[in-house]
Amino acid sequence: xxxxxxxxxxxxxxxxxTTTVTPPSNFIREIIDQDLRxxxxxxxxxxxxxxxxxxxxxxxxxxxxxxxxxxxxEYGGWCNLRFDDTNPSKEEIEYVxxxxxxxxxxxxxxxxxxxxxxxxxxxxxxxxxxxxxxxKAYVCDLSPEQIKxxxxxxxxxxxxxxxxxxxxxxxxxxxxxxxxxxxEDGSRVLRAKIDMASGNLNMxxxxxxxxxxxxxxxxxxxxxxxxxxxFAHCLSDSIEGITHSICTLEFEDHRxxxxxxxxxxxxxxxxxxxxxxxxxSYTVLSKRKLLELVEGGYVTGWDDPRMxxxxxxxxxxxxxxxxRNFCERIGVAKRDSxxxxxxxxxxxxxxxxxxxxxxxxxxxxxxxxxxxxxxxQVEELxxxxxxxxPTMGTRKVPFSRILYIERDDFRENxxxxxxxxxxxxxxxxxxxxxxxxxxxVKDENTGEVVELHCTYDPETRGGWAxxxxxxxxxxxxxxxxxxxxxxxxxYDRLFTKENPCAEKNVDFKTYLNPNSLVVLTSCxxxxxxxDAAPGSRYQFERQGYFCVDSVDSTKEKLVFNRIVxxxxxxxxxxxxxxxxxxx
RNA sequence: UGCCCGGUAGAGUAAUUGGCAACUCAGGGGACUUUGGAUCCCCUGUUGGAGGUUCGAGUCCUCCCCGGGCAGCCA
Numbered sequence: 001x002x003x004x005x006x007x008x009x010x011x012x013x014x015x016x017x018t019t020t021v022t023p024p025s026n027f028i029r030e031i032i033d034q035d036l037r038x039x040x041x042x043x044x045x046x047x048x049x050x051x052x053x054x055x056x057x058x059x060x061x062x063x064x065x066x067x068x069x070x071x072x073x074e075y076g077g078w079c080n081l082r083f084d085d086t087n088p089s090k091e092e093i094e095y096v097x098x099x100x101x102x103x104x105x106x107x108x109x110x111x112x113x114x115x116x117x118x119x120x121x122x123x124x125x126x127x128x129x130x131x132x133x134x135x136k137a138y139v140c141d142l143s144p145e146q147i148k149x150x151x152x153x154x155x156x157x158x159x160x161x162x163x164x165x166x167x168x169x170x171x172x173x174x175x176x177x178x179x180x181x182x183x184e185d186g187s188r189v190l191r192a193k194i195d196m197a198s199g200n201l202n203m204x205x206x207x208x209x210x211x212x213x214x215x216x217x218x219x220x221x222x223x224x225x226x227x228x229x230x231f232a233h234c235l236s237d238s239i240e241g242i243t244h245s246i247c248t249l250e251f252e253d254h255r256x257x258x259x260x261x262x263x264x265x266x267x268x269x270x271x272x273x274x275x276x277x278x279x280x281s282y283t284v285l286s287k288r289k290l291l292e293l294v295e296g297g298y299v300t301g302w303d304d305p306r307m308x309x310x311x312x313x314x315x316x317x318x319x320x321x322x323x324r325n326f327c328e329r330i331g332v333a334k335r336d337s338x339x340x341x342x343x344x345x346x347x348x349x350x351x352x353x354x355x356x357x358x359x360x361x362x363x364x365x366x367x368x369x370x371x372x373x374x375x376x377q378v379e380e381l382x383x384x385x386x387x388x389x390p391t392m393g394t395r396k397v398p399f400s401r402i403l404y405i406e407r408d409d410f411r412e413n414x415x416x417x418x419x420x421x422x423x424x425x426x427x428x429x430x431x432x433x434x435x436x437x438x439x440x441v442k443d444e445n446t447g448e449v450v451e452l453h454c455t456y457d458p459e460t461r462g463g464w465a466x467x468x469x470x471x472x473x474x475x476x477x478x479x480x481x482x483x484x485x486x487x488x489x490x491y492d493r494l495f496t497k498e499n500p501c502a503e504k505n506v507d508f509k510t511y512l513n514p515n516s517l518v519v520l521t522s523c524x525x526x527x528x529x530x531d532a533a534p535g536s537r538y539q540f541e542r543q544g545y546f547c548v549d550s551v552d553s554t555k556e557k558l559v560f561n562r563i564v565x566x567x568x569x570x571x572x573x574x575x576x577x578x579x580x581x582x583x
Numbered sequence: 584u585g586c587c588c589g590g591u592a593g594a595g596u597a598a599u600u601g602g603c604a605a606c607u608c609a610g611g612g613g614a615c616u617u618u619g620g621a622u623c624c625c626c627u628g629u630u631g632g633a634g635g636u637u638c639g640a641g642u643c644c645u646c647c648c649c650g651g652g653c654a655g656c657c658a
Binding site for chain 1: 584598600609658
């Protein structure tokens with residue numbers, strides 16, 4: 001008998017997701033292709049994303065979301081969103097809401113197929129009763145400690161519970177009274193009767209129902225017994241008519257148990273496929289560790305832009321497209337691996353290069369006075385919004401006698417291959433003029449360069465010299481009297497070590513990067529940014545991609561998050577030069 | 584020392600299922616350039632080991648080595 005879930009009767013909402021990367025084949029697609037060829041599920045492909053609402057989603061979940069929703073879209077099937085809410089002591093509505101928001105933001109749509117395992121509590125209870133009636137489940141009065149003791153170890157078999165052979169009638173009565181609330185938490189459980197000597201611990205009479213007098217965020221106080229994950233999960237998949245239950249590797253050992261439940265109950269039997277969860281270099285991806293960072297105040301919250309959470313990446317400025325492309329690129333397999341975070345960074349650069357408007361912003365301002373530029377003159381110079389996309393048009397940028405340039409763009413004693421400004425050197429100011437440095441003003445006490453004097457060549461307006469002479473460097477700049485002051489938050493990798501969890505006896509927090517956030521408070525950006533909307537993304541030319549912080553930025557005080565820096569080949573040259581010197 | 588899974592360039596994945604080991608990222612070099620960005624071109628480097636089957640093995644077989652997971656009334 002094949003029981004089809006209610007999901008099958010409901011209408012499909014097509015996903016609108018696109019990726020620019022051609023998906024390579026993988027072992028899951030092969031399995032589905034095979035099932036389609038053999039008509040195993042009547043040609044259907046129905047997946048689900050089944051989070052537990054006990055934390056925020058992270059990039060590792062994005063992999064699973066993209067897989068499940070992606071496969072469904074690709075094969076013209078469906079993907080359900082189902083909350084695995086079987087443990088009211090850990091789950092909260094706040095998490096439910098954040099998960100819904102995140103999955104939607106990633107660009108996926110579950111139509112009217114939003115489900116909760118708690119929707120099935122009554123049905124699940126009836127399944128348990130069926131097992132009891134078949135003599136395949138029993139109420140056990142052993143304490144938690146005793147159950148552990150009786151379970152045996154990895155290498156030794158367990159022993160049978162003295163309550164294992166209670167009569168069906170007694171079990172039915174006891175289970176009903178468990179539901180009725182007659183017993184204390186922990187006093188009794190319902191167990192499957194399988195094999196205490198199995199090499200697979202999951203088969204040693206696993207607990208399938210426990211007593212928990214806790215208020216559930218959806219069912220309130222209706223229940224005081226709750227099904228265990230192993231029991232609830234496989235049967236929820238079955239109820240929904242899921243064809244391919246895609247999950248992570250650690251559930252491989254549970255599959256025989258799921259097979260046992262499904263076969264004993266003789267219900268629709270999804271095919272479970274396990275894949276390796278995502279690991280990313282220089283970060284951690286476990287709810288427990290992320291929670292530790294949040295609760296310990298190491299970050300400002302779940303949406304701290306340094307966090308690998310979906311909400312953190314969103315606030316940082318990552319786009320859903322870039323995350324989807326990343327997930328496509330990393331592929332899916334069964335071996336554990338650590339993906340280089342550079343791949344994530346590449347994905348966002350690739351996306352934003354095509355889409356982000358260019359703008360000029362000076363992070364570490366150095367004042368420049370153009371000695372031969374008329375005192376009160378202001379010119380509006382034309383700048384291209386995105387050289388990758390002419391349809392994005394142009395804008396006007398004001399130019400005047402006093403400017404700011406990047407402090408790094410000037411060297412009093414320029415090293416080899418330094419193409420930027422130095423005493424006597426001529427460079428181009430982007431979209432403006434060629435300027436030549438004619439004077440350096442330093443602080444008398446510290447020796448710090450505080451101001452540069454330059455002359456400009458009026459013939460080079462727009463950045464071209466009529467005599468054809470070339471300059472090697474092009475600098476970004478802002479007009480001092482017109483510039484907007486802004487705060488810029490420079491984010492870097494959260495950890496200094498590729499795998500912060502590699503050593504079992506060293507706390508991963510030891511490797512937290514002390515420079516993962518550097519706040520710059522007196523940056524100057526061009527005036528076109530005055531009305532920049534929260535969340536909008538820009539390329540600050542020659543620097544990187546930045547996003548208006550959606551929480552802290554105001555019209556009065558702009559705050560930008562650095563999403564990712566541009567690739568910086570000068571930094572590499574300089575680093576190599578320094579290494580050469582010290583060698 | 585029980586059960587399960589896995590091992591392909593530095594990283595992540597492919598390989599028409601037994602037929603020239605490739606793609607992306609990273610790294611190196613070059614071209615081009617009003618972003619030292621982007622783009623384009625080139626390069627470095629790979630089937631854990633030993634046997635076996637075969638005309639032919641990353642793929643099939645045997646043994647070994649290495650890595651991961653499992654003893655919640657968590658998921």
